[in-house]
Amino acid sequence: MARTSPVTDWAVDFDVLDAQYVADPFGIWDELRKRCPIAHTDRRGSTWLPTRYEDVTTIAHDVEHFSSLEVAVIPFDGEEPEDPVLPYGLPPISADPPLHTWTRRLLLPWFSHQRVNGYEALTRSLCTSLIDGFVASGHADAAADYAQQIPVRVIAHILGVSDSHADMFTGWVRDVLEFADDPERRIHGVEGLLNYFLEEIEVRRQHPGDDLLSMLLHAEVDGAPVEQSVALGAAALVLIAGVDTTWSAIGSSLWHLATHPDDRKRLVAEPEVMSFAIEDLLRAYSPVTMARIVTKDIEFAHCPMRAGDRVLMNFPAANRDPEAFVDADKVVLDRAVNRHVAFGSGIHRCAGSNLARMELRVALEEWLRRIPDFRLEEGREVTWAGGQVRGPRCLPVVFS
Amino acid sequence: MPSGGVLVRVRVDPLKCQGHARCFALVPEFFEVDDYGLSTVKGDGEVPAALEDRVRLAVENCPEFAIEEIPEGAGQDPLPAAPGQPHANLSEA
Numbered sequence: 001m002a003r004t005s006p007v008t009d010w011a012v013d014f015d016v017l018d019a020q021y022v023a024d025p026f027g028i029w030d031e032l033r034k035r036c037p038i039a040h041t042d043r044r045g046s047t048w049l050p051t052r053y054e055d056v057t058t059i060a061h062d063v064e065h066f067s068s069l070e071v072a073v074i075p076f077d078g079e080e081p082e083d084p085v086l087p088y089g090l091p092p093i094s095a096d097p098p099l100h101t102w103t104r105r106l107l108l109p110w111f112s113h114q115r116v117n118g119y120e121a122l123t124r125s126l127c128t129s130l131i132d133g134f135v136a137s138g139h140a141d142a143a144a145d146y147a148q149q150i151p152v153r154v155i156a157h158i159l160g161v162s163d164s165h166a167d168m169f170t171g172w173v174r175d176v177l178e179f180a181d182d183p184e185r186r187i188h189g190v191e192g193l194l195n196y197f198l199e200e201i202e203v204r205r206q207h208p209g210d211d212l213l214s215m216l217l218h219a220e221v222d223g224a225p226v227e228q229s230v231a232l233g234a235a236a237l238v239l240i241a242g243v244d245t246t247w248s249a250i251g252s253s254l255w256h257l258a259t260h261p262d263d264r265k266r267l268v269a270e271p272e273v274m275s276f277a278i279e280d281l282l283r284a285y286s287p288v289t290m291a292r293i294v295t296k297d298i299e300f301a302h303c304p305m306r307a308g309d310r311v312l313m314n315f316p317a318a319n320r321d322p323e324a325f326v327d328a329d330k331v332v333l334d335r336a337v338n339r340h341v342a343f344g345s346g347i348h349r350c351a352g353s354n355l356a357r358m359e360l361r362v363a364l365e366e367w368l369r370r371i372p373d374f375r376l377e378e379g380r381e382v383t384w385a386g387g388q389v390r391g392p393r394c395l396p397v398v399f400s
Numbered sequence: 401m402p403s404g405g406v407l408v409r410v411r412v413d414p415l416k417c418q419g420h421a422r423c424f425a426l427v428p429e430f431f432e433v434d435d436y437g438l439s440t441v442k443g444d445g446e447v448p449a450a451l452e453d454r455v456r457l458a459v460e461n462c463p464e465f466a467i468e469e470i471p472e473g474a475g476q477d478p479l480p481a482a483p484g485q486p487h488a489n490l491s492e493a
Contacts, residue, residue: 057463108435108436109436112436113421114435336460337460337461338461339462341463349420
């Protein structure tokens with residue numbers, strides 16, 4: 001199969017699941033920005049990969065030519081069911097206006113600044129108890145034992161589902177996002193999530209709580225109740241979008257601090273830099289790439305895009321564009337001017353960005369408070385996941 | 401820091417603001433954000449001298465280029481949008 005063959009020319013035959021791209025895409029983007037700057041591939045269908053800040057943000061704002069009806073970076077390679085459980089996908093992320101507009105308004109208040117402040121104490125105590133579990137041993141997998149454990153539990157709390165299922169949620173979300181190239185695994189993840197939420201929906205129809213899922217089921221829009229498939233899709237979205245992404249940002253940030261002792265020491269010594277530091281860590285290690293579908297044939301930046309083509313919203317590469325950022329390839333903890341688009345750009349700006357920022361900040365604060373001096377464990381490999389969401393999946397560190 | 405001298409008054413363009421909330425994080429005394437993420441300036445947008453540096457930082461950190469400086473004596477009208485905004489690259493085939 002072509003999809004597993006090595007890439008020889010990134011400009012015309014790129015593959016975001018290529019091991020080199022997953023481990024270290026930065027040099028590839030630099031080269032493409034100079035040569036291309038929008039790459040193309042026919043692996044998994046005709047797909048474009050912009051690499052410049054201006055191109056990515058322009059496409060993100062042009063919802064007329066670039067639809068969000070399919071946002072998966074890896075198209076589903078199995079048989080589509082005739083009668084899908086989620087005819088609207090996962091609104092609002094997989095919707096264009098007008099469905100996007102009203103479903104997004106249902107979710108946004110749950111992730112406002114004020115609400116997110118209310119989740120901070122829970123997040124902090126979660127981080128503390130996770131660290132309690134490994135701090136005495138002198139080593140940890142900062143991805144699996146720490147980063148991975150935090151956002152899923154906060155999101156479970158917001159949705160009103162038990163965090164005792166956290167590992168199960170994480171498994172399903174990884175099936176959907178990280179193993180998207182394996183149709184069986186992808187179906188397993190989707191079915192697991194949907195069946196779980198369908199049961200929870202039944203409970204909440206009878207006994208509504210003050211959680212997000214109950215709100216979705218009992219909300220009225222223009223005098224009519226929200227269709228169950230819309231509520232189900234939105235609830236699944238909150239879980240899928242709130243787990244892998246933030247966990248990846250926390251993991252990448254800890255990887256950076258484990259491998260850049262000067263930055264680590266500075267952040268310990270000058271905690272007031274933290275609010276700027278998280279923005280530059282988000283910029284430099286942006287986890288999320290989304291897709292758009294071209295709605296009608298257009299020529300964009302000299303590229304003949306055809307209706308149905310996929311365009312990968314390469315926010316991570318946009319954030320490394322030297323035309324948009326000074327010292328784009330360097331983390332500058334106190335970078336003052338930083339219009340990064342780690343959370344996207346335009347009408348699909350990540351609805352959970354306030355929550356993600358809080359989780360990243362608290363996770364780093366608590367880690368550095370308890371474990372100010374740490375480094376990668378020698379002889380053990382750091383592994384990365386990529387594609388839709390990039391971040392470390394195994395991050396062995398040691399500390400004294 | 402870009403030129404422009406003294407920052408007198410600013411506004412948030414509600415059509416451009418997408419709720420990144422960077423301005424609110426930088427200057428919570430000056431910007432407000434509603435439940436849906438829309439930012440607005442407090443009062444008529446006149447920038448207190450003591451906040452000028454941080455408000456300028458907010459202008460320069462908005463990913464949507466949504467915060468506009470209003471020149472002195474220009475009433476409430478915003479400046480034209482900054483160059484390099486969407487659609488510069490696009491032509492329909």
